[in-house]
Amino acid sequence: MDTVKTFEENTSPTSTTKRILPLIVGVSLFMDQLDATIVNTAIPAMSLSLGVAPLSLKAVMTSYILSLAVCITLSGWMADRLGTRRVFASAVALFTISSLLCGLSNSLEMLIASRILQGISAALMMPVGRLLIVRTFDKSELLKAMNFVIVPALIGPLLGPTIGGLIVHWFSWHMVFFINIPIGIAILCLVKNHVPQYLSDEKKPFDWLGFLLFGTGFGLLTWLLDLLGHTHAHFEYVIPVGVISVLMLVSYVLYSQRVSAPLLNLHLFRIRTFRISMLGGFFSRLGLGSLPFLMPFFFQVGLGFPAWQAGLFTIPMALAAISMKVFSSHILAKLGYKNVLVLNTLLIAMALFVYALIDKQTPIELILLMNLGLGCLSSLQIASINSMAFSDIAKKDASMASTISSSMQQMTMNFGLASGALVTGFFLQTTEPAVLRNITAAVHQSFIALSWVTAASSIWFLYLKHEDGAQISGHQ
Numbered sequence: 001m002d003t004v005k006t007f008e009e010n011t012s013p014t015s016t017t018k019r020i021l022p023l024i025v026g027v028s029l030f031m032d033q034l035d036a037t038i039v040n041t042a043i044p045a046m047s048l049s050l051g052v053a054p055l056s057l058k059a060v061m062t063s064y065i066l067s068l069a070v071c072i073t074l075s076g077w078m079a080d081r082l083g084t085r086r087v088f089a090s091a092v093a094l095f096t097i098s099s100l101l102c103g104l105s106n107s108l109e110m111l112i113a114s115r116i117l118q119g120i121s122a123a124l125m126m127p128v129g130r131l132l133i134v135r136t137f138d139k140s141e142l143l144k145a146m147n148f149v150i151v152p153a154l155i156g157p158l159l160g161p162t163i164g165g166l167i168v169h170w171f172s173w174h175m176v177f178f179i180n181i182p183i184g185i186a187i188l189c190l191v192k193n194h195v196p197q198y199l200s201d202e203k204k205p206f207d208w209l210g211f212l213l214f215g216t217g218f219g220l221l222t223w224l225l226d227l228l229g230h231t232h233a234h235f236e237y238v239i240p241v242g243v244i245s246v247l248m249l250v251s252y253v254l255y256s257q258r259v260s261a262p263l264l265n266l267h268l269f270r271i272r273t274f275r276i277s278m279l280g281g282f283f284s285r286l287g288l289g290s291l292p293f294l295m296p297f298f299f300q301v302g303l304g305f306p307a308w309q310a311g312l313f314t315i316p317m318a319l320a321a322i323s324m325k326v327f328s329s330h331i332l333a334k335l336g337y338k339n340v341l342v343l344n345t346l347l348i349a350m351a352l353f354v355y356a357l358i359d360k361q362t363p364i365e366l367i368l369l370m371n372l373g374l375g376c377l378s379s380l381q382i383a384s385i386n387s388m389a390f391s392d393i394a395k396k397d398a399s400m401a402s403t404i405s406s407s408m409q410q411m412t413m414n415f416g417l418a419s420g421a422l423v424t425g426f427f428l429q430t431t432e433p434a435v436l437r438n439i440t441a442a443v444h445q446s447f448i449a450l451s452w453v454t455a456a457s458s459i460w461f462l463y464l465k466h467e468d469g470a471q472i473s474g475h476q
Contacts, residue, residue, distance in 0.1 A: 289416015
């Protein structure tokens with residue numbers, strides 16, 4: 001029995017709601033993804049303003065990522081219990097208020113506390129926003145609606161450092177946070193009339209022990225990956241923190257099998273399309289997840305381009321991601337999920353390999369063209385994986401599937417950033433910034449290594465059937 005209502009008033013979403021809702025969710029997720037990286041380039045200005053060492057401001061970035069990782073599992077239970085509109089509106093309001101507090105911060109402690117609030121609100125916005133899309137649209141409409149959600153996930157982390165650098169250059173670091181305020185207010189004005197309120201009749205108790213086990217394990221793993229992605233000097237923490245996080249996560253897996261209402265229902269992994277989307281998507285997107293680290297590092301440090309020009313190189317990827325909204329549904333309808341995911345994964349691997357051929361003599365026009373191509377492939381990959389994940393999910397399980405999917409997406413991004421930093425560090429023969437040749441060679445080797453990992457991950461998608469996801473793609 002489907003225990004999820006469609007609106008409190010038992011009405012169906014209007015055509016206007018179906019047009020505006022993807023835009024609302026997409027813009028809110030763009031704020032979320034942008035704020036994960038936009039602070040990076042503002043650190044020098046923030047350290048001068050607050051009178052603290054730049055290294056201490058690493059906690060400003062880590063606090064956001066950790067609070068997001070720990071609280072992301074709350075979203076499914078809260079949406080079922082309180083309703084999607086209430087939770088989504090509360091999350092947007094909290095994100096807007098915490099952005100204001102971040103910009104008004106006059107001490108490091110206040111800034112970190114405000115960033116924690118930002119992370120908590122982002123942890124609710126991302127899964128509940130995706131849940132709204134899944135519950136509002138029929139499966140035949142889901143792919144087109146999902147296209148609005150994938151763009152911020154793809155371009156937000158890439159554009160963050162560039163936008164942050166431009167804001168700090170022209171204004172002050174406070175504007176990095178203040179830009180969220182008018183966006184948040186605009187979203188809140190649209191929520192009442194265009195965001196559905198889905199509720200569950202089944203009032204499940206909150207799994208406090210599961211939250212403690214999974215939240216602690218996932219939070220420690222996120223902190224460890226963030227540590228590996230930014231520095232190579234604290235490896236004495238890696239083994240103990242890694243062991244504790246794995247033990248906590250394994251304990252949760254064993255515990256969740258013995259309770260009737262677990263925090264995360266891992267039985268959804270028994271659904272083949274969902275399992276392949278989650279696991280195949282995780283490994284196939286590791287290379288893409290490393291790009292927010294590798295691209296700026298490669299263009300600025302390896303090839304010596306100024307920061308503003310390196311930032312402009314990401315614009316073709318953003319334009320390609322947006323334009324693929326038009327073509328992805330036609331491609332999937334023609335070829336089907338299996339053919340698209342196998343072929344597209346291999347093409348992404350080839351594209352990453354080609355980046356290893358770029359050097360100082362490579363024409364800028366060719367680099368822009370390659371970024372455009374990779375943006376198209378990345379957009380198609382994320383659209384295919386995200387939409388196929390829900391092809392066989394019942395509506396009563398949509399909130400749980402959305403929470404798990406968002407957790408896996410966050411984990412993929414963290415693993416991708418850490419992988420890019422670790423592989424580059426492994427191949428780097430010297431840490432002297434002046435030796436550009438060695439840095440460029442190390443990044444080249446990183447692209448090659450990650451391209452092989454991406455190519456190998458295409459094996460996951462061979463287990464799909466040609467008819468999988470046909471109700472979403474329309475493939476005959």
